[in-house]
């Protein structure tokens with residue numbers, strides 16, 4: 001049996017959904033295809049998480065960004081790991097219940113990128 005190829009969705013139009021334990025993560029070609037919509041996001045070697053580092057002018061701007069990310073996480077009920085310092089923040093996304101990457105990770109990544117869009 002072959003995996004069904006899902007049509008690629010417009011991430012900013014989607015909302016995160018509850019993922020039951022045991023759900024299959026996205027397959028590699030699907031992840032790669034979505035990542036082409038998400039400049040700067042990198043996938044881990046084992047294809048289980050995506051991450052991106054954002055740079056800022058100072059601590060104040062870094063913290064403002066993190067607070068905005070926290071708001072997206074709250075609204076979507078999907079919560080990235082955030083590692084930050086004075087002028088940078090690294091965001092990492094994975095879906096625990098799927099032990100890999102799901103659409104939820106990509107939706108949150110797209111919404112985070114949108115915070116900094118002109």
Ligand SMILES: C[C@H](O)[C@H](O)[C@H]1CNC2=NC(N)=NC(=O)C2=N1
Pocket residue numbers: 018019077078079080081093094095096097098
């Ligand atoms: C029930 C609730 O949706 C789940 O526990 C969510 C909460 N936030 C989450 N955040 C992330 N990054 N991965 C998850 O698998 C996850 N699960």
